[in-house]
Amino acid sequence: MTKKWLLSVALSATLLSGSVLAADTLRIGTEGAYAPYNFVNDDGKLAGFEIDLGNALCKEVDMECEFVKNDWDSIIPNLIAGNYDIIMAGMSITDERKKTIAFSDEYKAVDPSIYAALKDTKVDFEKLDGKSIGVQGSTIQASFLEEKYGKTSTIKSYGKPDQAVADLAAGNVDIMLADGEFVRTVTDGSNGMLVVVGPEEMIGGGIGIGMRQDAEKLKDTLNAGIAAMKADGRLDEIMVKYFKDVKPYKTN
Amino acid sequence: MIELIPDWLGNWLGQDGLDTIKYLTNGKHMAWYSSVKFTLIAAVLGGVLAVFFGLMGAAMKQSKIAPLRWIGNIYTTMVRGIPDVLFLLFFPLALEQLAELVMAYMYCSPEQWSNATGWPVCREAQWLLSTNEYLLMACLSFGIVFGAFAANVIYGAMQAVPKGQLEAAEAFGFTEKQILWRFQIRQMWVYALPGLSNVWLLLLKATSLLSLLQITDIVSWADRLGAPNYLSMAGLVHPDWRWKYYLVLFIFYILLTMISERFFAFLQVRASRGMARSN
Amino acid sequence: MDWLMSTPFVQDIVILFKPALYNIYFALVSIPFGFPLAILLALGKNSRNRLIASFSKVYIYAFRGSPLFIQFFMFYSISLACNQSLWKPLGLDGLMLNPLFIGPLVLILNTSAYAAEIFYGALQTIPKGEIEASRALGMTKWQEFRTTTWPNMLRLAWPGYTNEVVFLFHATAIVYFTLPVINDQKDLLNKAGELFEKDYNLFLHFSVAALYFLVISMILFYLLNLVNKYLNRHLKVRSNLKIKPSYIR
Numbered sequence: 001m002t003k004k005w006l007l008s009v010a011l012s013a014t015l016l017s018g019s020v021l022a023a024d025t026l027r028i029g030t031e032g033a034y035a036p037y038n039f040v041n042d043d044g045k046l047a048g049f050e051i052d053l054g055n056a057l058c059k060e061v062d063m064e065c066e067f068v069k070n071d072w073d074s075i076i077p078n079l080i081a082g083n084y085d086i087i088m089a090g091m092s093i094t095d096e097r098k099k100t101i102a103f104s105d106e107y108k109a110v111d112p113s114i115y116a117a118l119k120d121t122k123v124d125f126e127k128l129d130g131k132s133i134g135v136q137g138s139t140i141q142a143s144f145l146e147e148k149y150g151k152t153s154t155i156k157s158y159g160k161p162d163q164a165v166a167d168l169a170a171g172n173v174d175i176m177l178a179d180g181e182f183v184r185t186v187t188d189g190s191n192g193m194l195v196v197v198g199p200e201e202m203i204g205g206g207i208g209i210g211m212r213q214d215a216e217k218l219k220d221t222l223n224a225g226i227a228a229m230k231a232d233g234r235l236d237e238i239m240v241k242y243f244k245d246v247k248p249y250k251t252n
Numbered sequence: 253m254i255e256l257i258p259d260w261l262g263n264w265l266g267q268d269g270l271d272t273i274k275y276l277t278n279g280k281h282m283a284w285y286s287s288v289k290f291t292l293i294a295a296v297l298g299g300v301l302a303v304f305f306g307l308m309g310a311a312m313k314q315s316k317i318a319p320l321r322w323i324g325n326i327y328t329t330m331v332r333g334i335p336d337v338l339f340l341l342f343f344p345l346a347l348e349q350l351a352e353l354v355m356a357y358m359y360c361s362p363e364q365w366s367n368a369t370g371w372p373v374c375r376e377a378q379w380l381l382s383t384n385e386y387l388l389m390a391c392l393s394f395g396i397v398f399g400a401f402a403a404n405v406i407y408g409a410m411q412a413v414p415k416g417q418l419e420a421a422e423a424f425g426f427t428e429k430q431i432l433w434r435f436q437i438r439q440m441w442v443y444a445l446p447g448l449s450n451v452w453l454l455l456l457k458a459t460s461l462l463s464l465l466q467i468t469d470i471v472s473w474a475d476r477l478g479a480p481n482y483l484s485m486a487g488l489v490h491p492d493w494r495w496k497y498y499l500v501l502f503i504f505y506i507l508l509t510m511i512s513e514r515f516f517a518f519l520q521v522r523a524s525r526g527m528a529r530s531n
Numbered sequence: 532m533d534w535l536m537s538t539p540f541v542q543d544i545v546i547l548f549k550p551a552l553y554n555i556y557f558a559l560v561s562i563p564f565g566f567p568l569a570i571l572l573a574l575g576k577n578s579r580n581r582l583i584a585s586f587s588k589v590y591i592y593a594f595r596g597s598p599l600f601i602q603f604f605m606f607y608s609i610s611l612a613c614n615q616s617l618w619k620p621l622g623l624d625g626l627m628l629n630p631l632f633i634g635p636l637v638l639i640l641n642t643s644a645y646a647a648e649i650f651y652g653a654l655q656t657i658p659k660g661e662i663e664a665s666r667a668l669g670m671t672k673w674q675e676f677r678t679t680t681w682p683n684m685l686r687l688a689w690p691g692y693t694n695e696v697v698f699l700f701h702a703t704a705i706v707y708f709t710l711p712v713i714n715d716q717k718d719l720l721n722k723a724g725e726l727f728e729k730d731y732n733l734f735l736h737f738s739v740a741a742l743y744f745l746v747i748s749m750i751l752f753y754l755l756n757l758v759n760k761y762l763n764r765h766l767k768v769r770s771n772l773k774i775k776p777s778y779i780r
Contacts, residue, residue, distance in 0.1 A: 027380070033476070035483040040476050042487025043279035068382065070466050077728050078466070081348065082378045137712065138728070156711045162479040166492035167711065169480065170614040172628045189482025189489055242485075333745035335701035337708075338720060342737045349733065453596075460598035464708065471601065478608070495608035502597050502605050509596035 025064040026218075027084035028054050032069045033160050036185050036242040037090035040069075049242040050088040053107060056234060061225040073138050073159060076101060079210060085218065086211045090179060092140050092204030102213045104222045106206025107235065109247060111180040113141050115198040116168060116187055123175055125198045128153050134164040134173035140204040141177045169194060177201065181243055275488060284473035290387060291459045291470055298394030298455055303406075303448070305399025307437070310406035324403070331400035339397050340461055344381070344389035351379050386465045398455045405447030410436050412443040442523045449516035456508055460501075474501055543726070543739040550722040551743045556631070557703035557718075558751075561638040562696060568639065569646030573684075576651045587647070594644030599637070599702050603709035606637050630710040638706075642699045646692055653688035654680070686762045690772055693755040697748050704744070719743055 030038040030050055038048040046067050058065035068084045079087055079101060092110075093103045117123055123131070129152045135142045137157035145155050156173055158164045165186055168176040175197065176183070187194045209222055229235040233250035240246050254274050262270055275281070312324030331339075356365075356377035364374040372378050379385075413436050421435045463472040478494030481487060535541055575587030594602070610618070610627050618624040626632050657680060665679045707721045717725065723740040727733060756772045 033479065035481070035486055039483065039486045040280065041485075044281075044283035045279065047486065069468060073724075074466070074728070077731060078381075080731060081345070081381070082372070083381045083466075134711075150714065154713055156713050158711050159708075160475070160479070162481075163711070165482075166480050166494070166608075166611060167628075169491060170611045171619060171624065172611060172614055186482045189484065330745070332697070333748040334741045335704040335720075335744055337701075337704050338737065338741055338744065341720070341724075342733070342741075345733050457598040460600040461705075471604070475604075492608070492611065495605065495612050498601060498605035498608055501601050502593075505597040505601060506593055509592075 025066050026058060026086065028065055028067050029070045029075055029079060029084035029087045029089065030054075030067055031072045031075065031089045033072075033162055034090050034182060036181060038088070049108075049238060050090065052238045052241065053235070054088050056238060057222065057225050057229065060228060061221050071159065072136065072161075076210070079212060082212075085215070086209050086222070088209055090182070090207055091210050093206055093208045094140055094204055096143070097210070100213075101210045102215065102219055104209035104211070104219055105226055106208045107226050107230075108207040108239070110202070110204060110206045112200035112202050113144070113177055113204070114180050114183045114196050114200055115175045115177050116183045116194050117175045117197045118168070118171060119192060119195050121174060121197075123197055130154070131174045132156055132172075134158065134167050134176040136161045136164055136178065139178075141179070141201075144201060144203045145177060165194075184244065278487070280473070280477060280487070283468075284470065284477060287468060287470050287473050290383075290462055290467055294387060294390050294394060294459045294462055295452075295456050297388075297391040298398065298459070299452055301391055301395025302398035302402045302451065302455060305395050306402025306406045306451075309399060309403025310410060311432075313403065313407045314410065328400045328403055331397055336397045336458055337461055337464070340390065340393050340458075341464060343393040343396065344386060344465060347389055347392070348379055348381060352377050355379065383467055386467050387462075390462055390465055390467065394455055394458060398451050398458075401451045401454065402448060405444050405451060406440060408447065409440040409442075409444035413439040442520075442527060445516065445520050445523055449513070449520075452512060452516070453509060456512060457505065460505070470501060470504070474498060539732075539735055540739065543735060544742075546726070547719060547722055547739055547743060550717050550719045551747070553707075553716060553718040554700065554703040554744075555747065557634050557638060557706055558696075558700040560635040561642055561699060564635075565639045565642040565646060565699070568643035569650055572643060572647035573650035573654060576647065577654050591644045591647050591651075594641050595648060599641050600705055600709065602641055603634075603637050603705065606640075607633060607710055630706065630713065630716070634703075634706040634710060638699065638702060641702070642695060645698070646695050649691035649695060650684060650688045652691070653684045656687055657683045682762075689755070689759045689762055693752065693759065693772055696751055696755060700748060700751060701744065 030046065032038055032040050032046050034048075036049055038046065038050045041047045046069065051067060054065060054067065070078050070083070072089070075087055075089055075091075076097070078084070087101075091097070093106060097103070115123075115125075128149055132154040133145055133149060134156050135145055135158070137159060142155075142157055145153075149155065156164075156167065158167070161178060161182060164173070164176050164178070167173050169190070180200070183196060187196050209226075211218060211222075226235070230249035233248070236246060236248040236250050254270065254277070257265075257270070257273070265273070309324050309327055312320045313328070315321050315324070352372045356373040359376035360368075360374035368374070381389075417439065418431055418435055421431045426434065459469075460471055462469040463475075474497035475494060478492065478497040480492045481489055483489070536545075572587045572591060575583045576591060578584045578587070607628070610633060614624055614628065618627045661679050661683065662675065665675045670678065703718065704720050707718050712721065719740045723736040726736040752772065759772050
């Protein structure tokens with residue numbers, strides 16, 4: 001047993017040199033499954049709004065950047081554990097999350113969450129009793145549904161957002177709740193098979209960069225970078241590429 | 253990829269066939285195929301470590317020193333009562349914290365220790381985990397878990413070595429250590445092979461869990477490839493195709509099992525040369 | 532007592548009690564269906580009928596040769612693809628995609644293959660003399676099976692089957708890694724992971740989850756050992772199972 005521990009310590013020690021070298025690059029954690037925010041394209045590369053923005057922002061603040069793919073449900077624990085330095089994964093700024101991590105200023109304004117359903121389903125939002133609602137786990141939408149419909153409806157939570165979409169398309173859930181941009185991307189691309197239904201739910205704040213709470217200097221740097229990109233319209237340019245009806249940050 | 257196909261074959265395949273080949277050889281699919289390396293590295297390195305831990309465990313189980321024997325038995329019983337997936341989730345994180353603790357003692361100043369509010373104590377004691385580190389930790393976890401299984405196999409095989417041979421070695425004046433390493437362990441492999449082959453098959457199947465450690469392995473890529481896509485910017489728009497990709501993985505693992513069985517059968521024949529046969 | 536109840540360790544034991552029931556449910560539902568299916572498959576593999584024998588062989592090989600993790604993903608996604616065309620018209624859509632149904636279903640398909648291989652191995656090692664003796668007594672095929680083959684097979688296979696049941700219980704840990712979670716139906720690892728995401732106390736939550744697995748495994752082992760003693764009651768030497776990692780699965 002002692003030898004085993006010695007071995008593991010020795011193994012770790014050999015790896016330390018590598019990690020010290022990597023400290024100069026800013027590592028960005030993202031999910032890679034949340035189109036149009038972040039996704040893996042057919043070339044097998046990470047792409048999307050946050051990838052473009054992250055690269056532009058890094059150039060702005062003069063840092064080397066590297067994207068790291070991490071599943072959504074462990075994205076905050078692995079930030080705390082230090083596997084990457086910031087999160088850019090369509091994450092809403094919420095008070096609940098602020099207890100464990102810090103956020104930069106928003107880089108995308110708050111967007112109401114919306115429901116999607118198969119085109120011919122009739123859903124009465126006054127009476128959702130017994131209906132099943134699909135949602136991605138550990139999201140603001142999940143906690144919202146849990147609170148509002150947890151007692152009366154069946155809430156199915158999925159590890160990845162596209163699993164919820166797949167189950168919706170196959171008719172395994174009646175409706176699905178997710179971020180507006182994500183839902184619209186799905187409904188627009190589904191050739192009319194899936195449609196937006198029901199009310200808009202105003203939940204969460206804007207979307208910001210998540211980071212460890214002690215990273216105050218980094219937060220200031222990134223906030224300055226975001227402010228500069230908002231001011232001269234560069235952020236708007238990137239947004240237009242991925243979103244419809246963009247409310248521009250640049251005012252004049 | 254598509255340029256490599258000669259004209260006659262292209263004509264025979266038709267446009268649809270060519271499109272399919274083009275799709276199946278795009279960057280995302282190529283990444284999937286190449287991610288097989290993670291599975292194989294984890295299996296082979298995990299297997300080597302499992303044999304190492306197995307030898308240690310078996311040596312402890314037959315040790316004359318009681319505490320060592322107890323440790324050996326506790327080790328094998330613990331692993332028996334707890335699922336491998338729990339170890340796989342626990343060990344990498346625990347080892348990370350251990351490594352960071354060691355680093356904190358090495359690099360952090362006393363002020364940093366007293367001012368520390370969270371973990372790690374200081375920035376220098378931060379160990380970044382990326383795919384390579386996770387892979388190494390996965391191998392280590394596999395080694396520890398399947399080492400317990402291997403320990404039992406090896407322990408049994410060591411008992412199966414004919415006592416007469418060991419007594420003969422003793423009569424020739426070999427020391428106890430020499431007898432263990434030169435006779436008992438060297439002879440043991442033949443008896444251990446069938447059991448080790450089973451441990452290998454268990455380990456091979458456990459490599460499907462690598463994606464739980466944020467390693468983008470074959471399971472993870474299959475999930476990304478099969479997931480429905482409704483954004484043409486991201487590539488081909490298609491509904492949920494995951495069942496097709498999982499079916500491929502299902503068959504892939506069965507083939508790996510078949511190849512492994514052939515290989516171990518071959519090893520058994522080679523290792524048994526010169527052994528007395530009862531049949 | 533109050534200070535004891537308020538220690539994080541005891542609190543975790545209380546919190547993880549209900550999730551543990553889900554693991555127990557998955558295992559307990561799978562065993563009574565998996566056992567007879569395994570017996571049928573073992574007899575099938577041993578059968579002289581070529582068709583039955585090769586079907587059983589392929590089935591056992593496929594399920595033993597691939598990871599359960601993949602089997603879960605595969606069966607869920609196949610079942611999902613069948614939802615509109617098959618399950619909905621049959622009115623089975625609520626059932627066929629419910630983790631509480633499809634979870635045990637996949638576990639049954641899986642464990643029956645492993646257990647079948649164990650029973651098949653036992654069938655091969657039944658003392659020839661006993662079968663010859665029953666034939667010499669002029670027993671019918673059914674009598675021969677009931678009095679000779681069956682009790683011998685069960686007795687010989689039981690240590691291996693015990694091992695398989697413990698493996699099956701451990702396998703319940705990955706059900707919710709692959710299937711959607713309905714409301715707050717969470718199993719041990721799921722809940723432990725959720726607790727870990729809140730306070731990052733790795734050692735506490737995972738240790739308590741591990742403790743649950745260890746204790747329930749021991750109980751399963753104890754119960755199956757009682758059956759083992761019953762099966763071997765005619766033998767002079769007491770037969771006792773040992774909890775050790777058996778490499779055969």
